[in-house]
Amino acid sequence: MKRLPYIFKIILPVLVAALGLLIVYKKIDFYPLLLGLIIGVFNWNLHRINSIISTLICLIASYVVYGISILSFAIYVPIEEVLSNSLGYTIGKDQIAEVGFIITPFVIAPILMLLAVKFIFKTVKRRHTTLIIFMTILVLVLQALIFHHSTFIGIEATQKEFYDYPYILWVIIMVLAIQLILFNDNPNKSIKNQVKDN
Numbered sequence: 001m002k003r004l005p006y007i008f009k010i011i012l013p014v015l016v017a018a019l020g021l022l023i024v025y026k027k028i029d030f031y032p033l034l035l036g037l038i039i040g041v042f043n044w045n046l047h048r049i050n051s052i053i054s055t056l057i058c059l060i061a062s063y064v065v066y067g068i069s070i071l072s073f074a075i076y077v078p079i080e081e082v083l084s085n086s087l088g089y090t091i092g093k094d095q096i097a098e099v100g101f102i103i104t105p106f107v108i109a110p111i112l113m114l115l116a117v118k119f120i121f122k123t124v125k126r127r128h129t130t131l132i133i134f135m136t137i138l139v140l141v142l143q144a145l146i147f148h149h150s151t152f153i154g155i156e157a158t159q160k161e162f163y164d165y166p167y168i169l170w171v172i173i174m175v176l177a178i179q180l181i182l183f184n185d186n187p188n189k190s191i192k193n194q195v196k197d198n
Contacts (some may be wrong), residue, residue: 036062069109
């Protein structure tokens with residue numbers, strides 16, 4: 001029963017994220033705002049510095065990661081073309097686009113966001129953290145591939161939905177991952193110590 005409040009702290013932000021995504025449905029520019037606010041507010045007592053300032057940092061970090069993701073996708077194609085010319089191999093434009101579609105938002109962006117969490121919050125190195133990060137990246141990539149190739153597995157979706165749904169799930173998966181990292185592995189002891197040090 002003692003673990004219920006901590007399970008609640010993990011699940012509630014995910015539910016709020018899902019509700020928020022329904023409100024700003026397919027308005028992708030609001031996703032970083034939603035992620036930053038949820039992470040900052042629901043972990044109010046775990047910030048390294050002043051909670052208000054840290055919440056603002058969460059928002060900034062969320063938008064910076066969002067911007068880097070877009071920028072990295074923009075520069076991926078010319079870099080790949082230079083490499084393909086110098087190394088003497090060719091890759092189809094569709095394959096290049098798909099690799100960029102997967103790597104930038106579903107590998108680079110989540111890694112950067114999880115690194116930001118390490119500096120913003122009083123995290124404790126726990127045995128499950130690496131596994132959570134690995135599984136987060138794996139799930140993000142798999143769900144992106146599923147929607148990108150939905151016609152091959154019998155899912156009916158419009159072309160626009162190929163690119164909408166993976167980003168909607170991205171926010172939910174990242175909120176869950178961050179909460180699990182902050183509250184996993186003996187949360188009663190570790191979180192109590194973190195709040196005491198605040």
